[in-house]
């Protein structure tokens with residue numbers, strides 16, 4: 361690819377204090393002694409130019425790489441859009457692995473299992489996260505043909521994956537993240553459900569139980585269901601679905617683990633069933649993928665798509681600006697696929713067939729604050745649908761445009777799109793809502809589609825650095841209500857929320873809500889609203905107060921199913937001493 365020279369008049373990016381620390385630690389290039397030799401400006405230019413350079417290979421492209429590099433640079437340094445961390449870290453470098461999400465198959469033999477351990481290690485080294493289904497592994501104590509001995513089962517192998525991950529620091533800076541999934545009808549399911557009972561156990565894994573429609577129906581009917589030996593396909597036992605569901609709920613109440621995913625629903629939305637069945641997601645659950653598939657993500661900062669109406673009234677979303685950002689971001693993410701070097705040939709091949717990208721949003725809570733809409737309201741849920749419908753429609757239209765310039769994704773003819781004759785697309789999926797744990801720090805916005813955890817708080821990042829943060833939109837609102845004072849900020853930083861601060865104006869307490877002020881049902885309704893218009897899945901945690909009961913969690917799990925979510929993660933305040941990965945510190 362031709363190297364694109366940095367223009368002399370390229371403006372310096374404005375960087376917030378938290379971002380400075382994060383970028384320096386993880387993203388800016390360092391020499392062998394660990395000394396940073398790349399400025400933030402050079403970092404963003406490295407990424408912008410490497411991704412734009414891909415444009416040159418498309419003869420029918422209507423955009424000049426140099427102009428595109430500048431547009432990408434402006435897009436990122438205005439924090440309107442950021443690609444996932446591996447793209448920021450590795451674009452334009454020798455490593456060149458740019459995707460955050462991978463799924464690897466785990467075959468039912470020793471060679472296959474250890475291949476997966478090795479491949480995961482290679483992916484973690486490049487900053488990607490891995491998901492695995494352990495459902496194909498034969499149950500504990502079943503016979504091993506080659507030796508006549510007995511199998512150790514999925515759980516014992518999970519521990520090996522966990523251990524291997526522990527020893528590999530991603531890209532020299534962060535530990536790998538994993539998702540482990542087991543089907544509800546696997547004979548070892550009870551052991552799996554209880555696997556994280558002890559704090560710290562399998563700490564490099566998020567675990568999710570793969571639920572099926574048949575199982576959910578059995579829960580509803582209080583019926584028994586069969587456990588199936590994966591190696592023989594035979595029923596080897598039965599459990600009562602309602603009892604198992606109750607234990608799942610109990611464990612989630614105790615520790616937040618395991619989560620649940622609805623496998624049939626994920627496969628209903630599998631755009632290329634002819635290429636295989638989806639058995640797992642990436643570590644944080646937002647990206648279901650086929651075995652050996654990878655996907656790169658990127659997120660639009662909705663907080664910056666706010667258009668103030670005249671006299672402060674009739675404020676709205678700047679839809680034209682959002683559309684412009686979506687189209688540019690889709691081109692960016694499609695180019696990332698070409699620019700990325702994958703650690704395995706099988707992955708290169710699979711990614712090449714589907715060309716999945718995952719464009720999502722962050723800064724949602726910031727946008728709601730500006731629109732003066734409480735997160736826990738039907739107005740906010742309706743707005744979520746409206747925004748995501750727009751993002752999905754425009755990202756698909758951008759993908760169609762790219763297909764005319766570059767051709768459709770190769771698996772298109774055998775895809776559900778192809779079969780329905782929906783017209784050629786460049787990408788088998790275009791939308792995913794990521795947690796944006798680190799991206800939101802860089803952009804200085806609220807993460808993903810989550811409400812704010814606190815209006816003002818002290819954030820622990822990497823190696824116990826402490827960063828104090830106050831939401832800027834809240835601070836502005838306090839100022840304009842003439843309510844700002846240093847003493848008040850101290851008070852708020854202690855509790856995070858202003859819900860109980862009667863001395864503050866009612867409208868502020870109504871709009872500036874935080875995750876703990878929001879009833880669980882609104883968390884779920886919001887997730888479902890975004891899911892409705894998201895091709896892949898939505899990263900979202902349903903936060904519950906410590907006082908939440910098991911019945912509350914039962915209700916959430918069941919409603920997640922009824923509302924059409926693809927999975928659900930709950931977290932009851934104080935139920936776990938150390939939170940797993942992807943909670944905001946990216947560690």
Ligand code: CDP
Pocket residue numbers: 443444445446460461462487488489490534535536537642643644645646657794795796797798799800941942946947
């Ligand atoms: O903000 P950033 O791009 O760093 O990541 P994220 O949106 O919080 O997480 C997106 C995905 O990146 C996760 O679902 C994982 O697949 C991967 N990830 C990881 O592998 N290791 C981490 N420590 C964080 C994220």
